[in-house]
Amino acid sequence: MRFRPSYKSRRGRVGVSLNGGSFILPRSLKGRFSKVSGMFSSLMTPEKRAVKRVTELSRNKSTYFGCLVQDYISFVQENRSCHTSGMDFLQTVRQFMTQTKAYLRQTSELDPPIESLIPEDQIDRVLEKAMHKCVLKPLKSVIEAILHDFQESSGAWRQLRENLALAKTKRPQEMGVDGAVPPDAVAIEKIRQKFVSMRKVYSPEKKVSLLLRVCKLIYTIMQDNSGRMFGADDFLPMLTYVVAQCDVPQLDAEIQYMMELLDPTLLQGEGGYYLTSAYGAMALIKNFQEEQAARVLSSEVRNTLHQWHRRRTTPRSAPSVDDFQVSHLS
Known part of the structure; x- marks a missing residue:
């Protein structure tokens, strides 16, 4: 006969199934686990607590x-x-994040107020991270699908794959590389994996961080292999060659994602420089022709970059709480 504890004796314990067996946890320990959870929460940095x-x-x-x-x-x-x-779609997403950040700085719904957790000069950066987590993270797969649908419907996806396949067969010199030794197959694969990893993250800031690591690695290889410094005019052809060798067509949408969703304040430094370089490399591949590899950016591409940079970095007045109407959702 199997012993069955009375209800009174069972009431103070919690049963947890482990591999078909049963582990009985006294309820007195349940409160302790809650306290431990609270302790870990209190150990969070102010930034993580705010996010x-x-x-x-x-x-x-x-x-x-x-x-x-x-x-x-x-x-x-x-x-x-x-x-x-x-681009139109991504701009609306960026606008929404900018507006909601402005709302959070004015609302009383945040308790405690964010200024009690974060220094004033860091609030915008922390709120930006929070926007990535609560807006971009749940929409990541949807954004990817929408961008790909536009590429497919316009024929750009097919053309890009064809041009990448063609460019991949070319020697560095045919891509405009002059005097620099390109990365070897091992380094190319390492770079390709970073491009693949870029697709797994939702934060445009983290994507740009991976792009920076790729570009700096290429620069280092160029200098180490050749024993001299190289400028921007030398770097773009090499980056174009490397992108072609990696053959990751999804990188085009990743670049668009970063260009439109990255916090404008991060476009002024290295992030902006390497991002425009990546855009330029992809533009050269998109316009790649069998007869003559494009070695310099066309005036149209340069104008597009100038317009993009001006649009993304020109300061605008922050929206007020009164701007927050959900009519655009109806």
């Missing part, structure tokens, strides 16, 4: 901010064909 608080608020539909974020996510998921281009 966590914003993320939690974004999921709470009993708050205005939570409704705003969740309604926007639903709107994007359910209305994938209401934009004219991938």
Whole structure:
């Protein structure tokens, strides 16, 4: 006869199944686990606590901010064909994140207020990270699908794959490389893996960080193999050659993602330089022809880059709370 504890004796314990058996955890320990969880939370850096608080608020539909974020996510998921281009779509996402950041700086829904956790000069950077987590993370797969749909429908995807295949057969000199020794097969594979890793992250800042590592690696290889310094005019052809050898057509959408969603304040330094270099390399491949490899950016591409940089870096007045109407979601 199997012994069965009385209800009274079982009431103070919690049963947990382990591989078909049963482990009984006294309820008195349950409170201790809660305390430990609270202790770990208190050990978080102020930045992580702020990001966590914003993320939690974004999921709470009993708050205005939570409704705003969740309604926007639903709107994007359910209305994938209401934009004219991938760039147009990404610009609306960037605008939404910028507006919600402005709202968070003015709202009383954040408790404690973010200025009590983060120094004033770091608030915008921390809120940007929070936007990545509560907006870009849940929309990552949707954004990728929308960008790819635009590439497919325009024929750009097929053309890009064909041009990459053609460019991959060319020697460095045919791609405009002059005097620099290119990365070997091992280094090319290492770079390709970084491009693949870039697709796994949702934060445009982290994507740019991976791009920086790739570009610096290429620069280092160029200098180590040749024993001299190289300038921007030498780097672009080499980057174009490396991108062609890596043969990752999805990199085109990744570059577009970074260019439109990255915080404008990060476009002024190395991030902006290498991002425009990557855009230029991809533009050269898109316009690659059998007869003559494009070695310099066309005036059209240069004008596009100038317009993009001016549009993304020109300061604009921050929206106020009054601007937050969900009419654009209806």
